[in-house]
Amino acid sequence: MTRKTKPSTAAAVQMPLKEAEAGKETNCDEDKPSDHPKERDNNVKDNDGTKPAAEWKLPRKKALLQFRCKLEDAIRGDYLLGRSYWSLSRLSRENMSSASSQPLPLMDIRLWGVPLLPSKGHEGTDYVLTKFLKARNYKVGEAFEMLQETLWWRRQHRVDETTGEAPLGPDELVLRTMYVRSVDREGRPLCYHVYGALEDREVYKRALGTKERVEEFKSWAVQFMERVARRLSFKDGGVDSVVQITDLKNMRSRSAKEARGVLRSTFLMVQDHYPELVHRHIILNVPLWYYTFHLLLLRLLHQSDKSKFILARPAKVTKTLLKFIDPEDLPVEYGGLLRENDEEFSNLDKVSEVFVGGNTTKSIRIPIAEAGSTVVWDLTVVGWDVSYKEEFMPEDEGSYRVTLNRSKKLRESVRNSYYINEPGELVITVRNPTFKKKRVLYRTKFKPTVPMYVFFKS
Known part of the structure; x- marks a missing residue:
């Protein structure tokens, strides 16, 4: 009589990867990620301009497999976060009043709505892990550390607990400074950060007048980025990145000290904890003072993130945006044809x-x-x-x-x-x-x- 043994962790992790390479579909109806409402028919490639993940060469496939195995062992061995997850849960329960805000068991841990445990076979897991690998040049150890730091950061800022809170900010201020509107030519959502709404002195004081207000504004930026990430589709043929457009119109150097701090923290947050989720950063209406700020910012960014920035002076705003966005998807305030609540035209009308x-x-x-x-x-x-x-x-x-x-x-x-x-x-x-x-x-x-x-x- 032969004894039946359970497959090893490596085998359990490798099976979904082999099925994906063979073109088989994995049953993931229970945890199927939501599609973007305007998902276009495009051959989605990874953000560095190379082939899709299914067509990677052996070294990158090997790196993904090693990352899956390392993550599987860390979750099952209860050392993903460096020490016992359940002891962290007990500590967090002392600081959280509602039972709904208690953390999930480590086996059920998710990131942007996607399960992280590779053996669950969710098709979005590989796409999420791939983003951490790309951000660290496919070095498995560094990618794993980055994932750990991201999970710690999310627990520290209670990202999963505060994402569902509404409204996002008081007096609809955040709705005027951070919003998603339309898509680029590849179907990526366009995320606008419009700082012109802070031009009014009273509005600026209400938003960034004190250290507490600045920290609150940064937390709104985290909530906004998290909601955007959860709208993405981490699957084959899905849209898994966004275009971030930052408008600096009417931002003067004297009154922009706190705003510069918010800008810096936002860019670093995206780089460190939302790797490869921003396909391109477009900075509009760039004032002269921003160039010095940008040179200092580039010193803090990784090489792969530096190449994503595009700066546009006021005279070049429309021309720059039309390189990546169709005119029917570009708002009229930036020289396009898209109007809010338009009853005459849609983005399907030919231009x-x-x-x-x-x-x-x-x-x-x-x-x-x-x-x-x-x-x-x-x-x-x-x-x-x-x-x-x-x-x-x-x-x-x-x-x-x-x-x-x-x-x-x-x-x-x-x-x-x-x-x-x-x-x-x-x-x-x-x-x-x-x-x-x-x-x-x-x-x-x-x-x-x-x-x-x-x-x-x-």
Whole structure:
């Protein structure tokens, strides 16, 4: 008679990895991560621009396997956090009043909603571990230490206990400074940190006026990042990173001392405890003082994180963002076509573009064959500094030309509409008095309309 033995830890950890390489699906319906609401059909690659994890070369696959084994042993051996997890639980229970805030057993420990125990077979575990490996150049020991430090940091700041609290901050201040809106071309969520909301002196004092307020503001940033992380999809073909956009408009050097501290702590927090979750940092409306601050900041960052920063002066904001974001997904305040609670257009409406050379004029002609409808249009110009005019030219030579918008200098995105009572064409004229070529982005939409005078007929 032969005795049945349990598989070793290495074998238990290796089995899901082999199944993934063979193209088999793992049953993970119980812990399936939530998808992003606008997940695009893209071949998701790891953030360093290399092949997907399934196509890695042997050294990286070996590093992932070693990391899985090391983590499995640490969880089952109850030394993941350096000392007995249950003794930590008893200490934490003394400081926590509610039973719901007590920590989970170590076997059930999660990060960003994904179980960390590799033998559970959750498809998101490898994606989470891979991010720590990338952040430490696939050195297993350093990646394991980074994971330990992240778990300790989360317990110290009670991240899992405070994430579900609402509201995020008082007087909707945080909702104006930190929010997620739309996605980039690869479907990554765009996370905005807009410090222009702190321009008002009273608002600034209320947010960052004291040390306690500064620490509270930092905790809001942690909550915001945690909620964003839990919206990601750690699975094959999912979106597992974000684009962080920091707008420094109206931030003056004298009054930005506390804000600089918040910026520094936010960047370091993301680097140390949310590795590879930010695909790119885009800093907008960069003032002169920020360049010195940035040089000092780079000394504290790892090499892989330094390359993720893109700085844009005020004149280059729209041009920089359009390199990574479609115009229909870029808010109008940054020169795009996305408006909040838009009832006319969606991000599925096609956007056309034309180029206007230096010292030239370009006319965009939109033919209208039938009457009885309203034409709506959006238009923006990258770089502004152009003059703009709108006219309706009827097909009947006996009818009058209608001037909808007289020539004016364009400084913001334009939306207008016109009820068509006879065939003709809408003519939008853009004159570029500068020497640089300008990019014009626009879209149109026709909708059937009943004229108002019909309702007043007796």
